[in-house]
Amino acid sequence: MAVHTFEPTRFHPTIGSHEPVLRIRDGDTVVTWCVDAGGHDREFKSVTPGGNPQTGPFYVEGAEPGDTLAVHFDRMWPNRTVGFTGKLVAPWVIDPGFVSYLPYERNAGQRPSPPTEPHVDLWDLDLEKGSIRLHTPRLGLEALQELKIDPMLGCFGVAPPRGQAISCATSGQYGGNMDYRGFTQGVTVYFPVFVPGALLHVGDGHAIQGDGEIVGTGVEISFDVQFTVQLLKGKKSNWPRGENADSIFAAGNARPLDQCVQHATTELMLWLEQDYGLDYRASSILFGQCIRYDLGNIFDPAYTMVARIEKRYLPPKRS
Amino acid sequence: MAVHTFEPTRFHPTIGSHEPVLRIRDGDTVVTWCVDAGGHDREFKSVTPGGNPQTGPFYVEGAEPGDTLAVHFDRMWPNRTVGFTGKLVAPWVIDPGFVSYLPYERNAGQRPSPPTEPHVDLWDLDLEKGSIRLHTPRLGLEALQELKIDPMLGCFGVAPPRGQAISCATSGQYGGNMDYRGFTQGVTVYFPVFVPGALLHVGDGHAIQGDGEIVGTGVEISFDVQFTVQLLKGKKSNWPRGENADSIFAAGNARPLDQCVQHATTELMLWLEQDYGLDYRASSILFGQCIRYDLGNIFDPAYTMVARIEKRYLPPKRS
Amino acid sequence: MAVHTFEPTRFHPTIGSHEPVLRIRDGDTVVTWCVDAGGHDREFKSVTPGGNPQTGPFYVEGAEPGDTLAVHFDRMWPNRTVGFTGKLVAPWVIDPGFVSYLPYERNAGQRPSPPTEPHVDLWDLDLEKGSIRLHTPRLGLEALQELKIDPMLGCFGVAPPRGQAISCATSGQYGGNMDYRGFTQGVTVYFPVFVPGALLHVGDGHAIQGDGEIVGTGVEISFDVQFTVQLLKGKKSNWPRGENADSIFAAGNARPLDQCVQHATTELMLWLEQDYGLDYRASSILFGQCIRYDLGNIFDPAYTMVARIEKRYLPPKRS
Amino acid sequence: MAVHTFEPTRFHPTIGSHEPVLRIRDGDTVVTWCVDAGGHDREFKSVTPGGNPQTGPFYVEGAEPGDTLAVHFDRMWPNRTVGFTGKLVAPWVIDPGFVSYLPYERNAGQRPSPPTEPHVDLWDLDLEKGSIRLHTPRLGLEALQELKIDPMLGCFGVAPPRGQAISCATSGQYGGNMDYRGFTQGVTVYFPVFVPGALLHVGDGHAIQGDGEIVGTGVEISFDVQFTVQLLKGKKSNWPRGENADSIFAAGNARPLDQCVQHATTELMLWLEQDYGLDYRASSILFGQCIRYDLGNIFDPAYTMVARIEKRYLPPKRS
Secondary structure (H helix, E strand, C coil): CCEEECCCCCCECEEECCCCCEEECCCCEEEEEECCCCCECCCCCECCCCCCCEEEEEEECCCCCCCEEEEEEEEEEECCCEEEECCCCCHHHCCHHHHHHCCCCCCCCCCCCCCCCCCCEEEEEECCCCEEEECCCCCCCHHHHCEECCCEEEEEEECCCCCCEEECCCEECCEEECCCCCCECCCEEEEECCCCCCCEEEEEEECCCCCECCCCCCCECCEEEEEEEEEECCCCCCCCEEECCCEEEEEEEECCHHHHHHHHHHHHHHHHHHHHCCCHHHHHHHHHHHCEEEECECCCCCEEEEEEEEHHHCCCCCC | CCEEECCCCCCECEEECCCCCEEECCCCEEEEEECCCCCECCCCCECCCCCCCEEEEEEECCCCCCCEEEEEEEEEEECCCEEEECCCCCHHHCCHHHHHHCCCCCCCCCCCCCCCCCCCEEEEEECCCCEEEECCCCCCCHHHHCEECCCEEEEEEECCCCCCEEECCCEECCEEECCCCCCECCCEEEEECCCCCCCEEEEEEECCCCCECCCCCCCECCEEEEEEEEEECCCCCCCCEEECCCEEEEEEEECCHHHHHHHHHHHHHHHHHHHHCCCHHHHHHHHHHHCEEEECECCCCCEEEEEEEEHHHCCCCCC | CCEEECCCCCCECEEECCCCCEEECCCCEEEEEECCCCCECCCCCECCCCCCCEEEEEEECCCCCCCEEEEEEEEEEECCCEEEECCCCCHHHCCHHHHHHCCCCCCCCCCCCCCCCCCCEEEEEECCCCEEEECCCCCCCHHHHCEECCCEEEEEEECCCCCCEEECCCEECCEEECCCCCCECCCEEEEECCCCCCCEEEEEEECCCCCECCCCCCCECCEEEEEEEEEECCCCCCCCEEECCCEEEEEEEECCHHHHHHHHHHHHHHHHHHHHCCCHHHHHHHHHHHCEEEECECCCCCEEEEEEEEHHHCCCCCC | CCEEECCCCCCECEEECCCCCEEECCCCEEEEEECCCCCECCCCCECCCCCCCEEEEEEECCCCCCCEEEEEEEEEEECCCEEEECCCCCHHHCCHHHHHHCCCCCCCCCCCCCCCCCCCEEEEEECCCCEEEECCCCCCCHHHHCEECCCEEEEEEECCCCCCEEECCCEECCEEECCCCCCECCCEEEEECCCCCCCEEEEEEECCCCCECCCCCCCECCEEEEEEEEEECCCCCCCCEEECCCEEEEEEEECCHHHHHHHHHHHHHHHHHHHHCCCHHHHHHHHHHHCEEEECECCCCCEEEEEEEEHHHCCCCCC
């Protein structure tokens, strides 16, 4: 149960079977940091090209395809005081006939790079108070002068199978760029293991984000991250699962959103059967009246929906 | 500002330009009731064929196409103590390759009719305590022996244009079967007016419902309903809007869910421009970090997503 | 087997349970005509509001829910020499980020009305030669000075169930605005019967149309139409089916296109089981290597895909 | 303009920036072969794991991001006499409520491996006659005892950007597993170049295939392939384009099919502007009445639709 401090020097714009930067064991903790989505560090200096560059991958000893890797995020918190956001709702998030009324520049809907005004909006954080405000006050948006931050990781996951290396713009069964507000500190995320060592990547911190990440960004910012891994040998899973104090949930990543819902609902039913002994009739009764769906992103190549159930509705977990 | 008590005797399985049952004025209140989705009244007697039969339509004097009709739901509450629910998650809400593992009968995904065991699950309500429990206790679902009810209307709306009469199975710009948990008592719903008199219909009470209405029902039950109308002359709207103590929101009804998000987001942007003076750049900044999306139904022919923003983020409403 | 000549005087912008204009019998033929999509007759005079106004409905004696109505289109042909088309590809048929580059006016993607320059492009027909040319020649489009017409009906169908009346903008199991190029003269179309008398409607002639009807129109023009009905008592069908000299096919109407494919494929499998004795394993083998899919419309509220199989691959039809 | 004969010994289950197997120049021709989708060679021996293993990549000297690579398929033809096909229409291609009626085994919708009865259906080819028949005759499918082959490549493309390596199960702007019947011999395919050398991969021969590849396979078989490359320096393209004797076309790869149509239509409009001088108003007029859409696959993670226009409608190509 060692604690590793890892100082990254290289960042990957894909999640894949890259050379591990560190080998860790079941129960180990890693203290590290990640650049922002545009490749800027805590000094807001560009240290790598943009596109949600990842810290890692971390090789977990003993992890094999067919296992599940649990990653508890002990801490994730911005480590600088300036963040940036996209300027307009993406054209695919509004009515096609309405697109002409928004002042899009060329490359509408691309993630902004470089992250400097006037290409983005800047935000100022007060890390002691945990507050954030829009850098340039704007009439009618006075409320944005005093928001609470709610830090989350937008993009992280394990290496996909078949030697794939997949752009950090998108997501899949292996995780990736899900941009779900529920991936905050204190959450445990469970990934199916597809390759030996699992190969965990982390990146893309957001100080705050609306549902859907519809301007293509949260408040993009570099993060300090600390996580602890647990290896669940022989435990089967198909999609990222998560657990916090109140709920368990599963994320589906695909297009259209309908298919995300299918993946997430199915994975949650399988989980309830596996760990809580509820057959599909029982989980149907429960879900029908108690399930919650959260929207991750509706911006990236694969969208994300999360199916969630509060723990208070569940029977005791089977040992 | 009269208060009308209306005792329905006939119910419509479509929302359309039917003969009005009552003519009311701007500011009037109506106290009435509606049968459950299967056409059963407060005695659980079948009084009309199923399919979300509607009470109404109510003709609002002076309402013309191009206006908006505000409907404040003063009260909506179950008026009997037995409700029913569908038995299995609909096959289109789970992975296609997983469908074979659920014990579907023929007509999978149809709304259950008649609502008697073994075709449905029954639920018992305690209307004084506001609690509900699964009629036949089931191992592992002990938590369903003591839930709080959270009454909502699944299907209601105004007559669509062009002389249409549209099945209460589905929804559109005129409202309809949206099955959104946010349509509770205390909410004000705003509808675009498409025909003279607006022609308001109400029905399909749910004592409680999960997001998505994925078993095809909430706890279906007959309701007492009281509402008050306000006519907003010359006020333009395109999709159902809503307002409660904390939030304003807009509903988009379509398939796939992606398109619902487009409709709802666009309508909310238009509303913020119209009433709060926020141009599209401003609403983009706000939505990017603060918008919330809620899933209405992912069961009906048209799905429903709601875009919502908390009022605390908004500037004062323009008079 | 009477031949009726019917002169329409009233037209419906919805398909529904309207008062029949004529009662006919199994085997009867009707000779009639229909206005263009904008409500103009053979003199290009406006005689009714636009929106694919329908001639009919025709009541077929003895038709009951659960039957299938066969409609053989003996003839459908333009009856004037001027047609019109929309001016731009609809914004939902191109990449969202590309929409800003097309010169949309307000109301992008709406069907044009009135159909006069500059709101539309006009086309001139030579009905003897069966040719058509763009009225105002345009550099680079010289080929459009000499096209062959290929007349088809865009919108027709039978009354939907539950007393519905559905806008002629859209389509469903009852037919409607499918805008499929395969609905030409010589084709037999089979509709499920939902209401007594079936209530057949016809309208929306196109002199020619590209796949998808992506500018919102074919060459819109008034038509002479002659059809002969056959009543298939007790024959079950769920979606519009068609048959021509070479192929049998089924149309699925929904969004997204994926769902159209599901409806059409399923209906064709059911048809092969019903009339050709092929079980689902057999039709899978056949479809896997021989099926064809045609795009109807990708413009209307419900899109249309057609699953088609050539008759030469089929065993003899069971009597 | 050398002719290279290349004997592959290693095959890639992804398309990506793998070590080139051969460096070729603009104008060069390559004569090579590829294994079938399951990794079997001309002797039907397993030589590599399944999943559309690719021959290549071939490095084209001088190709740089921003160029377009033209690949003319001089010849593609089966090189053995036994092929295999999946047994059932995939569950996501039929109505969700109909899935329960097909005899799916576990792992429904997966590509079959190993390709031996009873896991697949086998087919026998006569390469001299160019005919194919179902190995085990089946009542009602007598027509499948004498089909013509129509050989095509299911999966091929160039390396995607950002160091990605993407599973040959899917497709994107770089090509990949499009399973489009139009990719036959004689066609020229144009790919955007994303990495130096372009890195062309080829594989996944089908002796014949229905639209949509709805059983998850065409008749899967090993192929001899000969192609000639042409480098179009500085020529911009975004999606795979193709050209045959009669038509030019563009492929869009995504989900849902609606989005494929958007990509394909946009790419074809851009092409007509670029090479034929048609502005968007002109291409709208043309497409509205003359465009054709073909379905590639509706089986793989990304679906494929092709927008196609016949050359006879086009003005002369600009030099």
